Amino acid sequence: MSFKAPFSYILLFRTSFLLLPTSHLFATATNALRNDTDQIALITFKDKMVIDSFGALRSWNNSIHFCQWPGISCSTRHERVTALDLSGQGLVGTMPPFIGNLTFLTFLQLINLQDNRLQGTIPQDLFRLEFVKLTNNSLEGDIPANLSHCSELRALDLKRNALTGRIPAEISSLTKLAELNLSLNYLTGEIPPLGNLSALTRIFASYTSLQGSIPCSFSRMSRLTLIAIGANKLSGKIPSSLFNLSSLATFSIAANQFEGILPPDIGITLPNLFQFGVAGNKFSGPIPSSFSNVSGLVLLDFPDNFSGQVPSSLGNLKSLQWLNIGGNHFGNGGANDLDFIDALVNCTSLERLGMYNQFAGVLPNSFVNLTGLIELDLGDNQISGSISAGVGNLISLYTLRMSRNRLTGSIPTSIGKLRKIQKLLLDGNQLTGRIPATLGNITQLAELHLANNSLEGDIPSTLGDYQYLQLLDLSQNNLNGSIPAKFIGLSSLSMYLGLSRSSLTGSLPFQVGNLKNLGRLDVLMNKLFGKLPATFGDCSSLEYLYLQDNFFHGTIPSSLVALKGLQDLDLSNNNFSGTVPEYLASFQFLRRLNISINDLAGEVPTKGVFRNASAVSLFGNIKLCTEIDELQLPKCASKNPAKHQKSLAFTILIPIIGTLGLLHLVYVLVFYRRKKAKSISPSSSSREDQYNKVSYKDLFRATDGFTSANLIGSCSFGRVFKGKIPHHDKTVAIKVFDLHERGASKSFAVECEALKNIRHRNLHKIITCCSSMDFERKEFKALVFEFMPNGSLEKWLHPKADEEIQPRSLNLIQRLKIAINVASAMNYLHHECHVPIIHRDLKPSNVLLDVDMIAHVGDFGLAKLLLKTKEFPPNQNSSARIKGSIGYTAPEYGIGKKASIHGDAYSYGILLLELFTGKTPTDEVFKDGWNLHDFARTALPERVMEIVDPLLLSQEISPKDGSDNTKKSSQKRENIQECIILVLNIGVACSRISPGERMKMDDITRVLHLIRDKILGAQHQD
Known part of the structure; x- marks a missing residue:
């Protein structure tokens, strides 16, 4: 089409020759040829597009003049293309090099191709350009230095591409440039001097890999109103002259390595501040009280290293909408930590307040006057006292988080007045009393977290009035009574329904079938009975179903055949009878099946999940038989x-x-009964007498004679079996010490001493102990712990071929939660115990996962108490054997240094790196001084996705994303990448050579909570 056009113009010239003057004829011919070349350029652009999602280029043909094509603007006089605007049209293809190489589009002033999926490089040599907008594509290569020839350029927007290299210093010659956006690329090097950009008002360069410091020349850009350079590797101190840039309105430098103290007069020298965010740096000192002079301040974000008291003068900021002071060292753990809240009541525009900071004391009643708040986060502190009834005044709240504090008393009924609440999190406190029926008035609620409290009584039937509830967790309380039919039939539930570990009775109502969208249901460890309702088959979205440790009976209903998406099914420790359903073998996604300790009979199916003996648990069904040897059941009777x-x-x-x-x-x-009692060491028994000890006979019976069928693992100085002991109706883990091994007896004593006075939700809970004689009159020692159904983290990260449970892969949130659980446990041991304890053997095999994938730190056989006592003097000259495990042990231990909390921090750092990279510290690739710390450090942040555990990426990033949701997938990948960069930075910081440079566990815990909340927030928005 484009090659025939010149012939039509020749014909036009011939027919018009006698009618027009020669000069007019020449001008017409010239314009026609120029127009034709513009059309050729546009058609070439169209040909480079392989996908036109919305048909924007469908009418680009000869039927109409190209100046009327969608996305094209032309000059009136010359009919030349002046603008190419195809933003957000879902175009997929390659940026044609002609745009930069040909002079056809010499009148082009605007290129707006943002929000597509274009590959290739940035166009060059378009000298008339005033606006270049290429945001959210896949452009690669360097930023061309000859963009400096575009002397008219006013806006250069290259955000969210795959550009590499340095920021060219030649950009500083663009004296008319007002906006520069280079964020979310892979740029390296330092920020060049840009002081000549006298017209620049806004500069964005966040989420790249820039290094160095902020150039002092920034202060010469007198019109600058916005600096956004967060999430880089920038360091050093902020140039003092920058704080004199009075035009500055937005200053965002979060997630770098800047240091120093904010100038005390910052609120005077920067009077026009609108947003100020410095989280994730190395600043220290107090928050300057002069901020109170900036009347237009809307956002203050201060997480990380600030200290002192929160200035009450912040109450003068009438325009303040967002205040985040979480994750700092504010307060002193005293009763007055929260007094500043009285002043914040004057901030009448305040909408978001984040205070996760280990504040102590009672929450002032004045907080109930913050009536404009839409988000209040008081979680992860040490706030005590009860929740004020005045909380019902906060009627604008959308999110209220008070998780993991020390709150007591009952939940006030007035909380039901918060009709706009979408997320209510009160879990992890010491709340008592009944669940108020008024909670049912919060009709907009999407998530309700009340787990890990001491709530009691019935579940109010009013909780069945919710229309939008997606997640409800009432687990680990003292609830009783039956499950209301209306409540169990909440059809909106899609994420999670947790009713585990209480004392609920009765049967499951048939209305459970209304949970058609639910992904996970937990009712384990209650006192439920009766037959399972046939309507379970209507719960077609169920992936995880946990009914274990109840009193259900009858056959496993045939209606479960409809649950084709099940991945994990646990019906263990009930009274089910009949045969094992054949349809379970057809569930292609079923990766774990536990139907042990029931009364099932007959032959076990031989296909599907039953082929993987490690994925199926059938013990305790003495009437079952099989032809599969690995299932360790009796052979089925021969027909002969x-x-x-x-x-x-x-x-x-x-x-x-x-x-x-x-x-x-x-x-x-x-x-031998009498002799057995005499043989027990008095020193040992004094440490163990707090437990209701069991006998060797009890443990022998509980494990069927310590058979290999009940062997679940090994540990330092012994082996671990599972079993059921008398007067304890739950499965337990029994750690039997090999007393022939040197140090085993001492390890038993150490573990008893370490465990006798510690209690934490993320420590492996001890139930009892045994120090006795076996049937052959040999000394026997064992500890009995809670059973962890999901085994050790080691088995999830590095499953062996003969014990692999598919899919043995942890997603991002699971890994984050495990990291937080372990950090919380270690923080408790280091900072919250009456006697600080050093674990000294922290590694994945000593991190155990319960049925909810909550992590528990175990194996305290190498632990050391920091306080010496007469009864238990720690040995400072321990042998190398008791200093930990290769790869996880802090390097200073190898040169005889004493055990310290810094050594545990090192072990945690290595564990964290292993959790997200999938690499063990003893991997064969680590040799000649190269280690896991260096492996992660040198990849951050440019190559971080290259070192991430492939199983994690396969869980989080689906290869099936179509073209219509690529933008969403790209955003998800970026969120994941950002999260992993932050986590691995923590791992690297913890595993530094110098003990004093390592992060402390309380800081680690706070930062990980921030990262988890950030990624959960992003997922919720998706």
């Missing part, structure tokens, strides 16, 4: 009559032999 009679004979003889053996054991136990 002779063989059947032989099998029957064995069936009769085995109980007789077993009875005789049992009588013999009883005789031995009675005979």
Whole structure:
């Protein structure tokens, strides 16, 4: 089409030759040829697009003049293209090099191709350009230095691409440039001197990899109103002259390595500040009280290293909408930590307040006067006292988070007045009393977290009135009564319904079938009974179903065949009878099945999940049989009559032999009973007497004689079995010490001493102990712990081929929560115990996961108490054996340094790096001084996605994203990348060589909570 056009113009010239003057004819011909070249350029652009999602280029043809094509603007006089604006049209293709190489589009002043998926490089040599907007594409290569030839350029927007290299210093010659946006690229090097950009008002360069400091020349840009250079590797002190740039309105430098103290007069020298964000740096000192002079200040974001008291003068900021002071060192743990809240009441525009900071004391009643708040985060502090009834005044709230404090008393009924609340988080406190029925008045609620309290009584039926509730967690309380039918039938629930670990009774109402959108249901560890309702088959979205440790009976209903998406099903420790349903073998996504400790009978299916013996738990069903040896069940009876009679004979003889053996054991136990009591060490028993000890016989029976079928792992100085002991109706883990191994007896004593007075939700809870004699009069020592159904973190990160449970992969949120759980446990040991404890053997195999994938730190056999006592003097000259495990041990231990909390921080850092990279510190790639710390440090941040555990990426980033949701997928990938960069930076900071440079566990815990909340917030928006 474009090659035929010149012939039509020749014909035009011939027919018009006698009618027009020669000069007019020449001008017409010239314009026609120029117009034709513009059309050729545009058609070439169209040909480079492989996808035109919204048909923007569909009418780019000869049927109409190209100046009328969508996205094209032309000059009136010459009919030349002056603007190419195709933003947000879903175009996929390559940026044609002709745009920069040909002079066809010499009149072009605007290129706006943002929000597409264009590849290639940035156009060059378009000298008339005034606006270049290429945001949110996939452009690669360097920023061309010859953009400096575009002397008319006023806006250069290259945000969210894949550009590399340095920021060219030649840009400083663009004296008319008013806006420069280079954020979310892969740029390196330093920020060049840009002082000549006298017209520049806004500069964006966040989320790149820029290094160095802020050039002093910034202060010469007198019109500058916005600086946004967060999430880089910038360091040093902020040039003092920059704080004299009175035009500055937005100053955002978060997530860098800047240091120093903010000038005390900052609120006077920067009177026009609108937003001020410096989180994630190394600033220190107090918040300058002069901020109170900036009357137009809307946002203040101060997380990380500030200290002192929060100035009450912040109450003068009438325009303040967002105040985040979380994650600092404010307060002193005293009763007056929160007095500044009285002054904040004057901030009548305040909408968001973040205070996760380990503040102590009672929350002032004045907080109920912050009636303009839409988000209030008081979580992760040490706030005590009760929740004021005046909380009902905060009627504008959308989010109220008071999780993980020390709040007591009941939940006030007035909280039901908060009709706009969408997220209510009160979990992890010490709240008592009943769940107020008025909670049902909050009709907009999407998430309700009340877990880990001491709430009691019935579940109010009014909780069944919710229409938008997606997540409800009432787990680990003292609730009783039956489950209301209306409540269990909340059809809006899609994320999670948690009712575990209470004392709920009755049967599951048939209305459970209304949970058609629910992904996970937990009712484990209650007192529920009856048959499972057939309507369970209507819960078609269920992926995780946990009904274990109840009293359900009857057959496993055939209606469950409809739950094709199940990944984890646990029906263990109930009274189910009948056969194992054959349809379970057809569930292609089922990766874990636990139907142990029931009364099931018959032959076990041989296909599907049953082929993987490590994924199926069937023990405690003595009537089951199988042809699969790995399932460790009796062989099914042969159909041959002779063989059947032989099998029957064995069936009769085995109980007789077993009875005789049992009588013999009883005789031995009675005979040696007195001697057994005398043989126990007085020093040991004094440390162990707080537990209701069990006997060797109890543990022998609980583990079927310590058989390999009940062996679940090994640990330092022994092996671990699972079993059920008398008077304890739950499965337990029994750690049996190998007393032939040197140091085992000492390890037993150390662990008893360390565990006897510590209690934390993320520590492996000890139930009892045993220090006795076995049947052969040999010394026997064991500790009994809570059973962790999901095993160790080691098995999830590095499963062995013969025990792999598919999919043994942890998603991003699970890994973050595990990291937080472990950090919380270590922070408790270091800073909150009556006697600080050093673990000294922190590694993935000593991190255990319960049924909810909550992490618990265990194995205190190498622990050291920092306080010496007469009863238990710690040995400072310990042998190398008890200093930890290779790869996780702090390097200073190797040169004889004493154990310290810094050593645990090092181990935690290595564990954190391993959790997100999937690499062990002893991987074969680490040699010649190269280690996991260096592996992560040198990849940050440019190559971070190259070192992330591939299983994590496969969980989070789907390869099936279509063209219509690529923007969303790209945003998700960037959120994930940002999160992982922050986490790995913590791991690197913890595993530094110098002990004094490592992060402390309380700081780690706060930062990880911030990262988790950030990624959860992004997912919620998606």
